[in-house]
Amino acid sequence: MSAIDDLPPLRAVIAAHGLQARKALGQNFLLDLNLTAKIARVAGDLAGADVLEVGPGPGGLTRGLLSEGARRVVAVEKDARCLPALAEIAAAYPGRLSVLEGDALRVDVAAHLAPPVKVVANLPYNVGTELLVRWLTPEIWPPFWESLTLMFQREVAERIVAAPGGKAYGRLAVLAQWRCEARIAMRLPAEAFLPPPKVSSAVVHLRALPAPRFPADPEVLQRVVAAGFNQRRKMLRASLKGLAPDIEDRLRAAGLSPTDRAEQVPVEGFCALAREVAR
Numbered sequence: 001m002s003a004i005d006d007l008p009p010l011r012a013v014i015a016a017h018g019l020q021a022r023k024a025l026g027q028n029f030l031l032d033l034n035l036t037a038k039i040a041r042v043a044g045d046l047a048g049a050d051v052l053e054v055g056p057g058p059g060g061l062t063r064g065l066l067s068e069g070a071r072r073v074v075a076v077e078k079d080a081r082c083l084p085a086l087a088e089i090a091a092a093y094p095g096r097l098s099v100l101e102g103d104a105l106r107v108d109v110a111a112h113l114a115p116p117v118k119v120v121a122n123l124p125y126n127v128g129t130e131l132l133v134r135w136l137t138p139e140i141w142p143p144f145w146e147s148l149t150l151m152f153q154r155e156v157a158e159r160i161v162a163a164p165g166g167k168a169y170g171r172l173a174v175l176a177q178w179r180c181e182a183r184i185a186m187r188l189p190a191e192a193f194l195p196p197p198k199v200s201s202a203v204v205h206l207r208a209l210p211a212p213r214f215p216a217d218p219e220v221l222q223r224v225v226a227a228g229f230n231q232r233r234k235m236l237r238a239s240l241k242g243l244a245p246d247i248e249d250r251l252r253a254a255g256l257s258p259t260d261r262a263e264q265v266p267v268e269g270f271c272a273l274a275r276e277v278a279r
């Protein structure tokens, strides 16, 4: 029995089901159920919410979410080896855990979830960043989720919450902060995972704002931000010249200087520029 439920400790689950971590799937498992319950609490009150968990693995975080009272957890896992372990959790929490086998980048989860939805995940770095960008750039806002509670490499977490003026500030910061409140909620040492990754990690919490902070067309904003940061060392008049022949005038009309670099432009400035480019 573990500290948070009547199921076996995670080490025993991993041994019983032969779940040796696979590098190709970015598997670094959390073993401490008190820690996974703490991560679940970062997502706030779960009692009235459906939780989408991506990459449950042996189920440490899943058990944290359920023991913290999630109404329902819908979990998407690519590694079929994990399914028997997850089935044991589903049996211990009748009617509250559904597991979908598949690639989270392809599975359509919307049909399985009822609002309000909170997303919670400890994902491999590349999949996590790609999903984050998708979750941040839906066609309509507010999105299907109310909050995202996501584990990242610490350096990526810092890029999401970065303020203008430094190397960490870039596309992720602008996309995240335009329509969300973003903060680092926890930092975790590499030793919290089995096997320990090379770098430390952090849990980022993003809460969707009811409306964007500043008006802008999402597609145009993404183009402006991508162009600006693709050549982040260049002045905006050079990095953005492909967007409009009179980009210098448009930069000035947006209150920006053509000699600024993307790194110096706050979210509000990118939104003003997106409005000028769309004009």
Ligand code: SAM
Residues within 6 Å of the ligand: 025, 026, 027, 028, 029, 030, 031, 054, 055, 056, 057, 058, 059, 060, 061, 062, 076, 077, 078, 079, 082, 102, 103, 104, 105, 121, 122, 123, 124, 127
């Ligand atoms: N949530 C578990 C934990 O915290 O111990 C496992 C975390 S481990 C870092 C990442 C998990 O994501 C693994 O179980 C892996 O099999 C799964 N995974 C990797 N790529 C995936 C994908 N594209 N779709 C769904 N799951 C994926």
